Amino acid sequence: MSRYRTPRRADLSQHFLRSRSLAASLIAQAPVTPNDLVVEIGPGRGILTRELARRCREVVAVELDGTLAEALRTRFLSDDRVTIVTSDFFRFRLPEVPYKVLGNIPFNRTAAIVRRLAQDDSPPQDAYLVVQREAAERFAGSPFSRETLPSLLLKPWWQIEIARRFRRTDFDPPPGVDVVALWLARRTRPLVDRFQAADYRRFIRSCFGRDGRSIRRCLRSGITGTQIHRLSRDLRFDPSGPPSGLTFDQWLALFRFWRLMRP
Numbered sequence: 001m002s003r004y005r006t007p008r009r010a011d012l013s014q015h016f017l018r019s020r021s022l023a024a025s026l027i028a029q030a031p032v033t034p035n036d037l038v039v040e041i042g043p044g045r046g047i048l049t050r051e052l053a054r055r056c057r058e059v060v061a062v063e064l065d066g067t068l069a070e071a072l073r074t075r076f077l078s079d080d081r082v083t084i085v086t087s088d089f090f091r092f093r094l095p096e097v098p099y100k101v102l103g104n105i106p107f108n109r110t111a112a113i114v115r116r117l118a119q120d121d122s123p124p125q126d127a128y129l130v131v132q133r134e135a136a137e138r139f140a141g142s143p144f145s146r147e148t149l150p151s152l153l154l155k156p157w158w159q160i161e162i163a164r165r166f167r168r169t170d171f172d173p174p175p176g177v178d179v180v181a182l183w184l185a186r187r188t189r190p191l192v193d194r195f196q197a198a199d200y201r202r203f204i205r206s207c208f209g210r211d212g213r214s215i216r217r218c219l220r221s222g223i224t225g226t227q228i229h230r231l232s233r234d235l236r237f238d239p240s241g242p243p244s245g246l247t248f249d250q251w252l253a254l255f256r257f258w259r260l261m262r263p
Helices: 007-011 020-029 047-055 066-075 107-119 133-140 149-154 197-208 215-219 225-235 248-261
Strands: 037-041 058-063 082-086 100-104 126-132 158-165 179-186
Touching: 020 047, 020 158, 037 047, 047 058, 047 100, 058 066, 066 082, 107 126, 107 133, 107 149, 107 179, 126 133, 133 149, 133 158, 133 179, 149 158, 149 197, 149 248, 197 215, 197 248, 215 225, 225 248
Parallel strands: 037 058, 037 100, 058 082, 100 126
Antiparallel strands: 126 179, 158 179
16 A cells, blocks of 8 residues: 555545545535635545635645645645645644634544534634535434434534535545535524523433433423423424424423523
């Protein structure tokens, strides 16, 4: 195996896009404008970097593999819109000015990358990530699948969509899973303000952390049985069903009621 195609890529479950036309199509669909600063995670051979540089003001490409990073520096030496940074993304300091994130990321680091972006003191305006479909559905929740703990912890602050679906043959090597583009857009007006954020997360975690329990049993610690019955009628849910059976809007309404009932 050459140094260019390193074992690290297989270890990180990363798969390269095969064609420039596909890369161009992906970037054309992404939320990128000519005035944007874009942080690219894991540029690899630079197929997306090249298209990004054509469409935005500046690209900062963060590549862990030193050999790939050096090849990228050579390739983009004459393009002052592109900066190559050799770094683990988790050690890279995110910009303090407005920016967006795009990347064909290692599938087995998806959760950690999304968590880092969402929880950073300087989160991006948008994140557009090529990920495994199953992981995307966990983050997107309804209407793409049932709501999950990760989707509910993100949605007050992020709008989440599965923006595109790929064929497995679009990648080298072809993955053994289905692949999609996950789009997270930061809300300009959060649905839960920062003073209530800790309470919201605690409420959602307490409900989803009780395996096998119904919604009724999950809510009993802060809401009476009569109140649960009335809420289930007004919000149109089955209180005997699992927590994943409710939509984000229903959970948001339950949280607001629960908070009002607190002493």
